[in-house]
Amino acid sequence: MAEPGPGTLLEEMRARAPLVQCITNFVAMNIAANALLVAGASPAMVHDMRESGEFAAIAGALTVNIGTLSPEWLGGMRAAAEAAKAAGRPWVLDPVAHFATDFRRRATAGLMALGPDILRGNASEILALAGGAGSGRGVDSGDPVAAAEGAAVALSRASGAVVAVTGEVDFVTDGTRSARIAGGSPLMPRVTALGCALTCLVGAFAATRPDRLFEATVAALAMFAAAGEMAAREARGPGGFGWMFLDALAAVGPAELDAPGRVLPA
Ligand SMILES: Nc1ncnc2c1ncn2[C@@H]1O[C@H](COP(=O)(O)OP(=O)(O)OP(=O)(O)O)[C@@H](O)[C@H]1O
Numbered sequence: 705m706a707e708p709g710p711g712t713l714l715e716e717m718r719a720r721a722p723l724v725q726c727i728t729n730f731v732a733m734n735i736a737a738n739a740l741l742v743a744g745a746s747p748a749m750v751h752d753m754r755e756s757g758e759f760a761a762i763a764g765a766l767t768v769n770i771g772t773l774s775p776e777w778l779g780g781m782r783a784a785a786e787a788a789k790a791a792g793r794p795w796v797l798d799p800v801a802h803f804a805t806d807f808r809r810r811a812t813a814g815l816m817a818l819g820p821d822i823l824r825g826n827a828s829e830i831l832a833l834a835g836g837a838g839s840g841r842g843v844d845s846g847d848p849v850a851a852a853e854g855a856a857v858a859l860s861r862a863s864g865a866v867v868a869v870t871g872e873v874d875f876v877t878d879g880t881r882s883a884r885i886a887g888g889s890p891l892m893p894r895v896t897a898l899g900c901a902l903t904c905l906v907g908a909f910a911a912t913r914p915d916r917l918f919e920a921t922v923a924a925l926a927m928f929a930a931a932g933e934m935a936a937r938e939a940r941g942p943g944g945f946g947w948m949f950l951d952a953l954a955a956v957g958p959a960e961l962d963a964p965g966r967v968l969p970a
């Protein structure tokens with residue numbers, strides 16, 4: 705059977721409007737929920753440990769982002785990830801600035817032990833997660849994607865997860881197959897939490913095709929790349945771009961995701 709392309713997966717995602725449980729940070733919560741809604745999915749920001757596990761069993765996928773971590777939130781993340789695993793639902797980890805402090809390093813090691821199905825981070829985060837030394841200091845990347853491609857493949861093989869590294873040209877690998885995704889805009893890293901929102905969208909595509917997590921991840925990244933390109937054609941600066949990006953996520957169709965040169969085998 706032929707691999708489903710990003711355009712086909714976009715149609716399937718919109719037809720299903722998957723329920724995605726997003727445990728994300730205080731900065732990202734609103735833009736991530738809006739990004740999922742306009743893209744065609746149904747977000748639910750359910751994080752408390754008293755309900756996060758129960759909810760993970762009814763959601764199509766779970767996404768976990770440690771951007772504004774606290775012990776209480778970590779408990780909710782762990783309960784949800786364990787429940788997603790038990791229910792056979794894919795879960796996605798976004799290890800925001802995991803290298804920066806001892807609390808984040810320990811939390812991330814504990815979450816990694818719960819077997820995330822997909823990892824999504826910027827180049828500095830993926831380099832450090834694979835045991836290397838990146839130039840990142842906080843939540844923004846200090847390294848180019850190309851410098852993290854080898855680390856991403858090694859990390860994917862060691863963890864069994866699909867690994868996505870984002871930046872000017874994104875890189876996705878399942879340890880055997882790899883692809884690069886072109887597009888987007890230099891305005892994207894100038895609007896906070898777009899990467900966090902993308903992690904939630906990866907969850908929407910993973911919920912749509914849990915049997916095809918590599919292709920699902922590529923499709924989510926292709927959708928952001930296409931929408932970023934579309935919004936940048938109209939925007940005069942980062943502020944307007946942020947809102948135009950949401951309109952563009954609603955407007956992009958399969959043809960923009962499948963545009964020549966969008967996804968290249970690596
Ligand atoms: N220079 C660039 N040119 C084109 N697209 C970019 C560029 N930098 C980032 N992007 C896109 O921006 C989106 C977010 O990726 P990024 O690597 O900035 O995430 P991040 O660092 O985790 O962001 P945040 O922590 O603010 O949420 C991705 O779709 C990525 O392809």
Ligand SMILES: Cc1ncsc1CCO
Binds near residue numbers: 729843897
């Ligand atoms: C700015 C910021 N600080 C913690 S999380 C976050 C959102 C981008 O990752």
Ligand SMILES: [Mg+2]
Binds near residue numbers: 800825826899900
């Ligand atoms: Mg990030």
